[in-house]
Amino acid sequence: MTQSHDQHTEHIAVDDPIIEVRDASVTYDEGTSYVLDGVSLDLGRGEILGVVGESGSGKSMLASALLDAVPDPGLLSGTIEYHPDSGAATDILELDTEDLRALRWEEISMVFQGAMSSFNPTMSLRKHFVETLEAHDEDVEAGMDRAHELLEDLYLEPDRVLSSYPHELSGGMQQRALIALSLVLEPEVLVMDEPTAALDLLMQRSILLLLDDLKEKYDLTMLFITHDLPLVAALADRMAIMYAFRLIEIGQTEEIINHAAHPYTRALLNSTPNLDAPLEEMRPIEGQSPAPINMPDGCAYHPRCPLAEDQCRTEVPDFHIVAGDHGSACFNWRESYDEIELVHLDDGERAIPEGDRQ
Amino acid sequence: MNSYFVKRTGRAILTIWLVMTLTFGMIRLIPGGPIEMLRARLIRQGVDPSRIDAIVQTYKQDPTPVYVEYYEYVTSLLSGNMGQSFYYQEPVSALIVDALPWTVFVMVTATILLFVIAILLGALMAYHEGTAFDTVASSASILLSSIPFYVLAIGFVVVLSYQFGLFPARYRVGPGVEPGFTVQFLSNAIYHAALPIASVVLTQAGLQALAMRGNSIQVLGEDFVRVARLRGLSDRRIAVRYVGRNAILPMYTGFLTLIGFNIGGSVILEQVFTYPGIGYYMYQALINRDYALMMGVFLIITTTLVVSVYIADLTYGLIDPRVQSGGQSEAY
Numbered sequence: 001m002t003q004s005h006d007q008h009t010e011h012i013a014v015d016d017p018i019i020e021v022r023d024a025s026v027t028y029d030e031g032t033s034y035v036l037d038g039v040s041l042d043l044g045r046g047e048i049l050g051v052v053g054e055s056g057s058g059k060s061m062l063a064s065a066l067l068d069a070v071p072d073p074g075l076l077s078g079t080i081e082y083h084p085d086s087g088a089a090t091d092i093l094e095l096d097t098e099d100l101r102a103l104r105w106e107e108i109s110m111v112f113q114g115a116m117s118s119f120n121p122t123m124s125l126r127k128h129f130v131e132t133l134e135a136h137d138e139d140v141e142a143g144m145d146r147a148h149e150l151l152e153d154l155y156l157e158p159d160r161v162l163s164s165y166p167h168e169l170s171g172g173m174q175q176r177a178l179i180a181l182s183l184v185l186e187p188e189v190l191v192m193d194e195p196t197a198a199l200d201l202l203m204q205r206s207i208l209l210l211l212d213d214l215k216e217k218y219d220l221t222m223l224f225i226t227h228d229l230p231l232v233a234a235l236a237d238r239m240a241i242m243y244a245f246r247l248i249e250i251g252q253t254e255e256i257i258n259h260a261a262h263p264y265t266r267a268l269l270n271s272t273p274n275l276d277a278p279l280e281e282m283r284p285i286e287g288q289s290p291a292p293i294n295m296p297d298g299c300a301y302h303p304r305c306p307l308a309e310d311q312c313r314t315e316v317p318d319f320h321i322v323a324g325d326h327g328s329a330c331f332n333w334r335e336s337y338d339e340i341e342l343v344h345l346d347d348g349e350r351a352i353p354e355g356d357r358q
Numbered sequence: 359m360n361s362y363f364v365k366r367t368g369r370a371i372l373t374i375w376l377v378m379t380l381t382f383g384m385i386r387l388i389p390g391g392p393i394e395m396l397r398a399r400l401i402r403q404g405v406d407p408s409r410i411d412a413i414v415q416t417y418k419q420d421p422t423p424v425y426v427e428y429y430e431y432v433t434s435l436l437s438g439n440m441g442q443s444f445y446y447q448e449p450v451s452a453l454i455v456d457a458l459p460w461t462v463f464v465m466v467t468a469t470i471l472l473f474v475i476a477i478l479l480g481a482l483m484a485y486h487e488g489t490a491f492d493t494v495a496s497s498a499s500i501l502l503s504s505i506p507f508y509v510l511a512i513g514f515v516v517v518l519s520y521q522f523g524l525f526p527a528r529y530r531v532g533p534g535v536e537p538g539f540t541v542q543f544l545s546n547a548i549y550h551a552a553l554p555i556a557s558v559v560l561t562q563a564g565l566q567a568l569a570m571r572g573n574s575i576q577v578l579g580e581d582f583v584r585v586a587r588l589r590g591l592s593d594r595r596i597a598v599r600y601v602g603r604n605a606i607l608p609m610y611t612g613f614l615t616l617i618g619f620n621i622g623g624s625v626i627l628e629q630v631f632t633y634p635g636i637g638y639y640m641y642q643a644l645i646n647r648d649y650a651l652m653m654g655v656f657l658i659i660t661t662t663l664v665v666s667v668y669i670a671d672l673t674y675g676l677i678d679p680r681v682q683s684g685g686q687s688e689a690y
Contacts, residue, residue, distance in 0.1 A: 067588060069584075069587075069588055071584070101590045102590070104588050104589075104590060105588065105589050105590055110588060112581055112584075112585060114581055117580060117581040117582060118581050118582055118585045119582055119585075120582050120586070120599070120600050120603075120604070121582075121604065121679075121680060122603050122604055122607065122678065122679060122680070123599065124679075131589075131591060131595065131599075132589045132590070132591075135589060135590040135591045135592065135595075136590055165679045165680065167679075167680050181589075
């Protein structure tokens with residue numbers, strides 16, 4: 001057994017974190033089951049971190065937790081420290097109502113998955129911007145100038161969009177207008193919960209390109225949540241993989257795509273449909289991910305994992321350092337390289353075509 | 359927009375014309391008539407049969423063909439002449455002009471009041487969904503809605519008017535009160551209208567409150583309310599502009615049509631309270647076989663309903679930006 005020589009850690013740290021999440025958990029029934037289970041994660045200043053997971057793996061919960069906005073009656077525990085550019089770090093979960101109200105949107109902003117349902121249907125877009133500025137005691141005129149510029153950056157006609165009602169805009173326009181609205185108070189961090197899920201492929205691609213430009217121009221840090229692994233691989237600096245409400249692997253995007261060390265991540269990469277790959281090479285993952293009320297002991301993936309052994313069934317693995325800042329929550333990560341081959345790599349092809357990388 | 363406007367206007371006019379024609383036809387199918395009524399009354403009074411024949415003869419007219427009658431009926435209606443009330447010996451239009459404002463006063467006040475109460479109560483129930491308050495208020499709403507308004511009205515007359523003498527049991531104002539914009543007249547009118555209004559409000563507010571509760575709970579679960587909270591908007595603004603507005607909008611059409619229906623419902627209510635509005639005259643016309651008055655009131659009641667639906671159709675687009683009076687918003 002080689003495990004004894006492994007380096008373990010509770011979390012993979014980064015040099016200059018803007019948000020440090022430690023042991024964040026969300027429960028809806030006072031501790032018998034968790035919909036976010038002890039997630040520890042650093043978000044580096046100025047990076048794009050892609051969080052990938054299946055539906056119901058807790059990724060939206062993680063996004064809500066970053067703004068202390070877990071839907072009622074969920075209970076959020078742990079610490080979430082925010083490090084502003086200057087000044088002392090604050091634990092978001094300790095803030096009082098007024099400070100939390102100021103932090104949201106001014107420092108950490110969020111784009112939800114359904115842009116169509118994120119706007120009040122009986123109010124014009126301009127009202128949405130104005131009332132947001134007013135609620136945060138901002139200068140409305142200067143703020144609206146910023147809104148104009150943001151909308152232009154997103155290739156929208158500011159005057160037309162601002163005087164429209166939500167239903168008068170297409171899905172892609174609403175999504176871009178929502179991004180502009182989330183950036184109007186010049187936040188440091190933008191959390192995006194499946195911002196492109198409801199859009200067609202072309203629109204997804206163009207919004208991703210726009211996000212990259214916005215990130216450079218406004219010096220943003222982004223947390224991008226999606227179930228679409230190839231999509232986020234084209235955008236993110238680092239990737240974090242979630243399975244059954246826990247974080248199971250994190251590392252540089254290159255590392256994850258080419259040297260994923262967790263059996264689940266490797267299986268996920270192999271199950272990603274690719275037009276270039278023949279159908280026989282598609283490898284769906286057998287079985288189903290567990291429900292929060294029926295979590296297996298030990299590693300949550302063990303019932304589906306070909307490498308599972310006794311230790312996996314009793315003990316929850318912490319992060320094993322694979323290389324540098326690449327950590328994998330698996331006891332048998334070394335074996336996974338041999339046991340689960342990445343099909344796309346075998347063909348000399350990558351899961352993500354080179355041309356799509358920014 | 360224009361073709362929609364023309365279409366709705368045309369349909370409203372067609373409906374009113376149909377009502378006019380049906381009224382004309384149906385009332386001629388009712389057996390008996392004012393002459394029979396008069397003869398019966400004279401017999402009861404013990405008048406000599408030969409004299410009865412002579413009296414009746416003076417009211418008899420030469421039979422005219424139906425189409426001539428219909429033509430005269432329509433043309434005089436269009437010139438505002440609804441004929442002479444046989445029973446009251448007054449022009450029908452004069453009776454209606456005198457009575458309609460009182461009915462409108464009672465019913466419009468009641469409908470506005472019941473909607474204001476329903477909206478506030480419904481929103482409160484939604485915000486406190488699942489609490490004891492919600493349970494009690496919902497049960498009370500269902501209970502009150504299941505009581506017909508005339509049952510409550512009779513209860514009010516018996517208990518509050520006759521037993522305790524707290525409220526008047528009849529008439530628009532007390533004897534000797536001069537009409538005019540005086541405090542005495544206005545307060546007296548409200549005092550007399552209080553029980554009719556209360557019986558409508560109490561029996562109809564519950565259903566609307568439950569509708570408002572349902573709408574509000576649905577809106578409270580919408581993403582845009584959650585996003586608005588994250589954007590830091592005040593609870594008050596979210597309650598009014600986000601939840602309130604989106605929950606009330608679907609009730610607007612119901613509000614206008616309920617005004618129309620309630621004016622029709624005044625027939626029974628005004629009879630219970632002996633409140634001389636158009637509903638009271640309708641009843642009097644029915645028992646006295648007063649065709650002209652019956653037709654007049656019937657026309658006014660149906661026209662009110664048609665007009666309130668028409669207004670709802672035309673104005674919905676103004677209050678809901680999603681509807682450009684496109685046609686999907688038709689009330690009926």
